[in-house]
Amino acid sequence: MLGLRLLVQRGSVDSATQDWGVLNFVASPSPGDRIAVEHEGKTNYLTVLSVHHKPVAVSDLSGGETSETPAADVVAIWTGSD
8 A cells, every 4th residue: 555645626627636645556647547535525536647756765776764754745636536
């Protein structure tokens, strides 16, 4: 499982992006993927626009320990809800 932050664009391009928090994904979604997310008691449908990966450097090439955790933000546009 991957814990990825979901940032949702609703309304016009000029409106503020909403942070829906960190959600567990089976795999990192790709642009164009459709996802269904429970939020505020409704099933919301979104289309993934992009995924912003935040890798972390390791101290050596063998994949050694690091004090940080890699992360990613999923940016999606809201398309509707039930």
